[in-house]
Amino acid sequence: MTEQFGTIIGSMQRFAERAYNSGIQTGNGGNLSVRVPGTQTMLIKAKGGSFADLQEANIVHTDFDGKVLTGSSEPSREFRTHALIYRMCPNAGAVFHSHSPWSIACAGRLERVPLVSMHMEMKLGGIPVMVSNGHADARMADELAGFLTANPGVKAFIQRRHGIFSMSGDIGDAEMQAELVEECAKIALLELMSEGRH
Ligand SMILES: [Zn+2]
Numbered sequence: 308m309t310e311q312f313g314t315i316i317g318s319m320q321r322f323a324e325r326a327y328n329s330g331i332q333t334g335n336g337g338n339l340s341v342r343v344p345g346t347q348t349m350l351i352k353a354k355g356g357s358f359a360d361l362q363e364a365n366i367v368h369t370d371f372d373g374k375v376l377t378g379s380s381e382p383s384r385e386f387r388t389h390a391l392i393y394r395m396c397p398n399a400g401a402v403f404h405s406h407s408p409w410s411i412a413c414a415g416r417l418e419r420v421p422l423v424s425m426h427m428e429m430k431l432g433g434i435p436v437m438v439s440n441g442h443a444d445a446r447m448a449d450e451l452a453g454f455l456t457a458n459p460g461v462k463a464f465i466q467r468r469h470g471i472f473s474m475s476g477d478i479g480d481a482e483m484q485a486e487l488v489e490e491c492a493k494i495a496l497l498e499l500m501s502e503g504r505h
Contacts, residue, residue: 312377315341315350315478316366322403322482323358331489332358332405337470338383341401341478342393347371351389353380385443388451392474395455401478403485406470413492414465423494427487433458434488437466463488 319339326332326339337358340351348370356365367378371390375382383389389402413420420434437454441447447466455461463473463484473485 311343312350312368315343316363318478319350319352319366320361320363322478323352323361326403326405326482326485327358329486331407331471331486337405338385338389339401339403339478339482340383340386340389342399343368344400347393348376349389349393351382351386353378354383383443387445387448388443388472391448391451392455392472395452396474398476399474400476401474401481403473403478403481404470405485405489407485407489407492409493409496410465410471410489411468413496414467417495420465420488420492421495421498423491423498427491430487431462431484431491433461434491435461435464437464439466442469465492 319341323339326337335355335357338352340349342349348368350366350368352361353365353367365380367380367382368376369382369386370376371394373382373386385404392399392402414436418436422428422431435458437451439447439450441450462475463471465471471485471488473481473488475481475484
């Protein structure tokens with residue numbers, strides 16, 4: 308393993324664990340990836356396994372068609388989504404994805420998550436909701452291409468009935484941005500629930 312890969316994998320492990328501990332992803336769901344700079348390849352979590360204990364063996368190096376270049380596991384079934392984001396968003400250096408409860412609840416009833424604080428407005432710019440019945444498949448990728456074209460510069464979005472996708476320059480920023488999306492969705496729902504009760 309090169310020093311570059313070692314550094315990237317270390318940060319993927321650190322922020323996967325942080326996501327698990329923060330509660331934005333429990334169990335075995337969720338995935339994350341980092342673009343290998345200057346290439347059409349990425350390091351991505353393999354199928355299965357939890358964010359709680361992400362091992363080096365559970366991270367694979369693939370091209371944007373999901374072909375494994377280094378590693379002995381299969382990439383996450385969500386590799387198409389990650390690859391499409393890298394192809395369409397040149398500034399995306401990392402993609403973080405989680406099945407976060409407040410975000411899923413909020414996206415079930417809203418087209419966009421309201422930005423409930425000035426801080427969130429400044430940091431996120433907007434949290435659009437993507438509606439697709441595709442689940443980590445070619446249909447989802449096709450519909451995502453249209454969604455990204457319609458929402459240029461989007462930093463994070465929620466797929467209805469699925470979860471958060473957050474992209475940024477590095478995996479630490481992408482994960483913390485997803486935490487902010489979940490916090491925003493939680494407050495937005497609490498505000499909606501409290502409406503009419505005072
Ligand atoms: Zn997912």
